[in-house]
Amino acid sequence: MPAFILYGSRGSTNTDRVRLTLAEGNFTDYEIVLLNLQKAEQKSEEHKRRHAWGKVPVLTSADGFTLYESRAICKYLAKKYSFPLLPADSDVEALALFDQAHSVETLTFAIPAGRIAFEKFAKRFMGLPPDDAEVSDALRSVEVFFDVAEGLLQRKAYIAGDDFTLVDIYYVPLIQRLFACGYEDVIVSRKAVSAWWDRCVNRPAIQRVLAADR
Structure with a gap:
């Protein structure tokens, strides 16, 4: 079982x-x-x-x-199951930075990116046209988000610090969806963001999942 x-x-x-x-x-x-x-x-x-x-x-x-x-x-x-994807419980500052990064992803990135995914991806399977005004508004929010992230990622390797964590994983599915909707320039046009994305998406475990879904 x-x-x-x-x-x-x-x-x-x-x-x-x-x-x-x-x-x-x-x-x-x-x-x-x-x-x-x-x-x-x-x-x-x-x-x-x-x-x-x-x-x-x-x-x-x-x-x-x-x-x-x-x-x-x-x-x-x-x-x-002790996956090496969280800061140590003893490192209070690292845990606080993780929680901070978690909140930012959920409230500042996932909401507008999810709106784009719904309008440009999900509605396609529902036989409905996208709301272009909704997409444009959400895209502006995503671009502003990555403008800020570009500066932050020039000083650290991953979203919550120097180690790959769950927060980095949280971004992957919706960024994949942005690529599928034709908005890859949001990522690749920003040098530090693009380098971070490459570090994440080329991890062997993530590659296995993405390959299985192709």
């Missing part, structure tokens, strides 16, 4: 965030159950017993523990 089941979906950046974390931890003792979002399988009564808002991903362990929200799942896994 696997240690846990991960309920997710193909093409879900939130699901991919967890998959990348598991790959970096070289952890394979789990089962993934894919739900079809286009058929609204995530809104079934069965799934809502796992996630009251009917979303993915959700982790359910063999002993009955259930957890949702991708970043919470990633941090739980890293702590439970």
Whole structure:
């Protein structure tokens, strides 16, 4: 029996965030159950017993523990299975910088990048046209974000400091989605951001996941 089941979906950046974390931890003792979002399988009564808002991903362990929200799942896994993706508990300053970087990613990057992904990627599969005004507004926010990140990444190798952490993983799925939507220039036009991205995306574990999805 696997240690846990991960309920997710193909093409879900939130699901991919967890998959990348598991790959970096070289952890394979789990089962993934894919739900079809286009058929609204995530809104079934069965799934809502796992996630009251009917979303993915959700982790359910063999002993009955259930957890949702991708970043919470990633941090739980890293702590439970000792993945080398978090600062040491004894390093209070590094932990504070990690939490700071985590908040910035969630509130300042993921929201506008997610809006672009929905308008330019998800709506394509829904047979709906994108809202170009919404895309333009979100893109401006993403560009401002990476203007600031460019300066910060000139002084450190990774988002939260000199070590690769979960926060770097959190960026990967939505940046991949920006590339898929034709906005790769947001990354490659900024030297320090582009170098950071190359360091992240060329990690062997991340390459394995991306290759499996091609």
